[in-house]
Amino acid sequence: MAELAQLLEDWEPVIGLEVHVQLATATKIFSPSATTFGAPANSLTDPLVMGMPGTLPVFNRSVLELALRLGVATGSQIRSKSRFARKHYFYPDQPKGYQISQFDEPLCENGHIDVILAGAVKRVKLERIHLEEDAGKNTHVGAVSHVDLNRAGVPLVEVVTAPELTSSEEAAEFMRSLHRLVRWLEISEADMEKGQLRCDANVSVRLRGEDRLGTRTELKNINSFKFVQNAIDHEIARQLRLIDSGGQVQRETRLWDATLGQSAPMRSKEEANDYRYFPDPDLPPLVVDGATMANILRALPELPAARFERYQKMQNLSADDARTLVGDRALADYFDTAIKARPGDTGRTIANWMLTELLGALNAGGITVAQSPMPPERLAALVVLVETGVISGKIGKEIFEESYRTGEEPAAIVQRRGVQQISDxxxxxxxxxxxxxxxxxxxxxxxxxxxxxxxxxxxxxxxxxxxxxxxxxxxxxxxxxxxx
Amino acid sequence: MLTRKEVEEIAFLARLHLDDDELEKMQGELGAMLEHFGVIAGVDTTDIPPMTHAVPLELPMRLDVVMPSLTTEEALTGTPRRDGDLIVVPAIIVGTES
CATH class of the missing domain: 1.10.10.410 (Arc Repressor Mutant, subunit A)
Incomplete structure (x- = not known):
């Protein structure tokens, strides 16, 4: 059998992702039950979620606002009139017998996300972003399954990429970019351990130079950046070995088992993949008017990719530092405030103090930038003392520690301790x-x-x-x- | 005309058990309905946008404010089997979570 690397010279992997992102609302998409994570089982339901006859869905306005932020930030075309559809399947996590989703008229289409790869930015096309409700959680225990419906009806956006990622690294990097973007836009906590960002991957291979796509498999259940990469690598290798030994890839859904590091075909009693989509008669068209769009556009923050470029140009920072700073909006905002408090600085010094002293102290205390006891203005004041030679860099670190711990102004500590640098x-x-x-x-x-x-x-x-x-x-x- | 196999598939999707007599009866009745829809589908609808709702209405919206949920006991009233606060159903997929 040929080596994998050799097969990859002839064959090209093609990957498309479908990522579900939970929107950070207080209530469900069509009913006013809370969305609190970790509540006692089946304590967050209502007659609609339980699929009681005579109940009607009423749409949560916040869902629209959060989804529109993502639509605008990805340069998507926003439909002024989109529609909800019923997707039918019988499954105990969905008492109604259908999931409310969007089918042929989704809210957003034809957007893109810029992914920063080693040395290059790749623009990944998004086919669509649509709204839907989550299902409950099934836990399979031997001959039975346990169902908790707390998650049923929680609002999701499903982000679907075009099939144009060509490696597991690109797929994982796309996930990181999307994760950063939704947190940046404050539309989702995107905590993967809580299932707030979940990914399915469609994987196929084709001979290089071929236009048509090969038969694809769908990998489900990949819930970390590492698993995305492992699961896709594993699937590419499986398909190539299968073809190399004269076999054919079957169109199927496979479940990734992170513990075993392998996937297996998913066997379901629901064999018929016939969802019988039709427009939900309970829900008239979702209309997005000009005023709503204007509000969303006005409130849109500077996006990570744009800020990355600004930092690289204006502040004379290394690409690595710029990338670290835009990795987290709170960190980037901290940097911007510190820069403003210290006009004329190249930014490099402040970035150095932030990424070593500040992050070191925050990590040691297990807290986030947003919770920092050292505000950006005070860090900037300390940097000024070092930069103008009032204190040495070494003393500066001691002053940082004391100021971080006690909240005292750096200049006051310097005075009191008499540690001004001798430049006389x-x-x-x-x-x-x-x-x-x-x-x-x-x-x-x-x-x-x-x-x-x-x-x-x-x-x-x-x-x-x-x-x-x-x-x-x-x-x-x-x-x-x-x-x- | 619908084939018998199509009727069986439709019955499966709707989780209906039909015996031989019923399958035959449904084949006739559903077939007649579909023929009638065929007549409707024959109407020329060029340039007429599809109508998914009988009345021109925009989606009503509510504010994102939490209202009391059902209590767990109320929610599980109609549940034939439970284990603590969890609903128990026959296993659907073997060996994992979803």
Whole structure:
């Protein structure tokens, strides 16, 4: 059998993703039960969720606003009139006997998400973003299944990409970009451990140069960035080996088992994949008017990709730092506020302090940027003290720790502790003079070529000044005093 | 005319058990209905947008405000089998969660 790498020279993987994102609303999409995660089983239901006769769905306005933010941020065409449809299937997680979704007239179409790959930005096309309700949760236990309907009716958007991702890395990176975007837009917590972002992947392979798509399989149940990559890699290898040994890929749904690291065909008693979609007669068309659109556009924040470019251009930051900063909107906003408090800065210094000292302290305390006890203005003030030479970088780190812990202003701590850097030339010269006089022997050895002793003198000067000597100036003056 | 197999499939989708006599009867009755829809489908509807609702109405919306849910006991009143607060049903997929 041919090696996988060799097969991949001839064959190209084609991947499309369907990602479900839970919208951060207080209530369900069509009824006013709460959406709280982790509530006792079956405590968040109502007659509509239970599929009682005579109940009618009433649409939650917040769902529209959150979904429109994503639609606008992805450059999608927004339908002024979209429609809900019933998708029929019998399954115990769906007491009504159908899921309310959108079919041929979804809210958003033809958008895109820019994915930052190593060295290049890839624009991934989105076929559609539509609204639907989530189903309840089934847990299969031997011969029976347990059903909790708390999640039934929770609002979701389903984001469907065009089949144009060509590797598991691209698929995982797309997931990361979407995850970052929905959190940035504050439309979802997107906590994957709570199932708030879930992914199905359609995977096929075709001979390179071929236009038509190969037979695809659908992988379900992939709920982490790592699993997306593993599951897709595994499926590409499975399909290629199958074809290589003379077999044919079957159109089927496969379940990914993260523990075993493999997938298996999903066997369901619901064999007929006939959902009998039709427009839901209980729900008139969803109309998006100009005023609603104008509000959404006005409130749209600067998007991660745009901010990434701004940082790279304006602030003279490395691509890595810029990418880290836009990884989290709170972090990027913190940076922007700090920059504003310190006009004229290149941004690099503030980014360095944020990414090392601040993130280090936050991580150690297990808290987020938004919960930081050190506001951006105060970090900027500390950076100013270091940049203008009032204190050394080393002392700066001590001041940071104290200010982070106590909330005291950096300048006040510097005053109280008397740790201002010594940049007074006559004073430093006098200190250096006394140090050299006290270590005459070492001065002579240095003069005769023992270069290693220079560090000794720097150390002595620092000791004498409790670390407060301006290091650049002290080095310069030492060279002068020692003759080389 | 509907085939017998089509009637069987429709019955399966609706979770209806039909015996041989009923299948035959339904084949005739459903077939007649479909023929009637065939007559309606023959009307020229060029340039007429599809109508999914009888009255021109926009989707009414509510505010995102939590109202009291059913209590767990109320919600599970009609449940034939339960295990604590969970509803128990025959297994559908073997060996995982969804």
């Amino acid at each position: 030339e006559p004073l430093l010269t006098a200190i250096i003079d006394s140090v050299v006089k006290r270590h005459q022997k070492q001065a002579e050895d240095y003069a005769s070529g023992k270069d290693g002793l220079f560090g000794f003198f720097v150390g002595q000067v620092m000791k004498e000044t409790q670390g407060r000597a301006n290091p650049v100036m002290a080095t310069e003056l030492l060279h002068k005093r020692l003759g080389r």
